[in-house]
Each structure stands twice: as C-alpha cells, then as structure tokens.
Amino acid sequence: MPDKLTQYRSKRAPGRTPEPIPDAPSGTPGGNAFVIQEHHARSLHWDLRLERDGVLVSWAVPKGLPADPDTNHLAVHTEDHPMEYLTFHGEIPKGEYGGGSMSVWDTGTYETEKWSDREVKVVLNGERASGRFVLFRTRGKNWMIHRMGSAVRDPFPGLAPMEPTPRSRPPRDVSAYAFEFAWGGRRLLVPIDGGRTEAAGEHPWLRGLAESFGSRTAVLDGELVTLGGAELLVFYDLLYDDGHTLTGEPYTVRRAALEALDLTGAHWQTAPSWPGDLAPVRQAARDQGLPGVVAKRLDSPYEPGPSKHWLFLKS
Incomplete structure (x- = not known):
C-alpha cells in the first residue's frame, strides 16, 4: 500500500x-x-x-x-x-x-x-x-x-455613505449627540470579507488591515485624510460586523462595536468621538485648521445619503 x-x-x-x-x-x-x-x-x-x-x-x-x-x-x-x-x-x-x-x-x-x-x-x-x-x-x-442550504449571515449592505446636513447653529440638546472632527478628506467605505477588501485595489496598504480581520466580515466607514504629510484612513462608523448588519442599530451600538475592533495601524486609526461635549471639540477643530465638527445623534440609525441625524457645524 x-x-x-x-x-x-x-x-x-x-x-x-x-x-x-x-x-x-x-x-x-x-x-x-x-x-x-x-x-x-x-x-x-x-x-x-x-x-x-x-x-x-x-x-x-x-x-x-x-x-x-x-x-x-x-x-x-x-x-x-x-x-x-x-x-x-x-x-x-x-x-x-x-x-x-x-x-x-x-x-x-x-x-x-x-x-x-x-x-x-x-x-x-x-x-x-x-x-x-x-x-x-x-x-x-x-x-x-x-x-x-441557507445563508448563515446577513448580506452586505449596498449603501451610499451617510452624509451630514450643514447647519449654522448647534443642536439645542447637545447631550443627545456625539461630536467628531470633520476631517475634510475623501469618504471611503471599506468592505472586508475573507481577509480581503476591494479597496486595496486603489490603496494596497489596506491589505494588511483586511488580513488582520481573518475570517471576520465587516464594512467600515471612514475618510482618507492627510496628516503630517502622510495619508491616513480614519474610521468613524461600522455598518456590518461578523455576519450581522448594524445599519439599523443606534449610533452608540455601532460606535461601541467599532471601538472594540481597536483599529490602530500605521495607515489607519479610529477617529475620536466626544459625546455631549461640543465647545472643546469645536475649538480643537479651529486650532487644527479642520473644516468643522460633525454632530451625530446617539440614537440614530445609519441612513444612506444626507441625514438630519448628522449635522455639520463649521469651525
């Protein structure tokens, strides 16, 4: 034999x-x-x-x-x-x-x-x-x-990014919002499946990020910015995680899931967020020469296109 x-x-x-x-x-x-x-x-x-x-x-x-x-x-x-x-x-x-x-x-x-x-x-x-x-x-x-047999996970969401609505005055109830920098970069949705992402075709350095996910599936929402002369992808939302669609979940749930991923690398990081604390965030945006601040309702789902749940406030 x-x-x-x-x-x-x-x-x-x-x-x-x-x-x-x-x-x-x-x-x-x-x-x-x-x-x-x-x-x-x-x-x-x-x-x-x-x-x-x-x-x-x-x-x-x-x-x-x-x-x-x-x-x-x-x-x-x-x-x-x-x-x-x-x-x-x-x-x-x-x-x-x-x-x-x-x-x-x-x-x-x-x-x-x-x-x-x-x-x-x-x-x-x-x-x-x-x-x-x-x-x-x-x-x-x-x-x-x-x-x-049947599928064992939710299908990937086919969405356009959620966009903030410009507004001259801040919301009355700031405690109902989280405040993040408006980076002024280029928006990028990053789907990850099987340790790979289509976004790596344009940005090859994203292969390392995708491989770090292993078999975990995800769709990340972020923005390509230039800081200190280097290109950086800052992530601020998570639309899909490990087989489950999160678009119907409130911002607080999506944000907690995003932070749990601990996305920190040479070319990517998780954008900071400050719930209910507008004044110092707006001042920091001015000091850093950023366009402004985005106010995001804590209870809002993820909606494609312009949304009144996200507000853009100029610096």
Missing part, C-alpha cells in the same frame, strides 16, 4: 519546521475528524482538512468557507497531511514550505454523504463551521466549495 504522506514529507525537513513529520499515517477512533486552520502564509487562506484512511485530505481555501449558497469559493487540493495536524498551530519559519503563522480556526467531526475523486459531500459539525458542503473538482488541483 503506498505511503500517503510521501509528498508531505518531501516538502518538509525535520529540525527546520515545527510541523509534525510522523513515520506513518495514523487515525482517530471514529475516523471522521476535521480541522480548519487559518494560515497567514504568503497570502492569507484557510486549510480545510478531512480525515480519510489515516490521513487528513486537505484543501487550501483562499476566502474561507462560503457563508452564502449563491457564492462558491475556490479550494485548491493539496497534499495529504498527518493526523497530528489536527491540533497543530505555530509559526512555520520564513523560507520553508507554507512559511507563516498558523492557528486552529475550528475543529470537530464530519459525516460523509459522498466521496469520489471528483466530488466530496460532507456535513461539518464544528463550533464555527457547521452545515452541509460539497467540494467539486473543476480542473487539476482546483476545486470549488459550495455551501448547501
């Missing part, structure tokens, strides 16, 4: 990688374990591994498992991995095959509905990955993975 781990071993050298390199295949008592690993290698992807005949049959899935049955994801068939990979996590040294950090994203058991050379249909029973999936071969090592 051929050794199913020959290819795996040929790509790895003991002592140069922390990965397990067993002498022979093994198996679990039930023979139906699976693991999904988040792999920050040359490009972010997820590795789906299904136990089969003492090894883990593996696919690299660049965008992760599809959440919507209307969208299939690429799954590249790779070499079989040893069963010890069920719990493997750590840093594969740069320069080695698959170099980068790897963590266990989910693990559990699965049920086989069909298994052939061209089609694998399974039911995953994990904490984060559950439901029926089918992998089908398209060409060579390239397969596709399809979710069967």
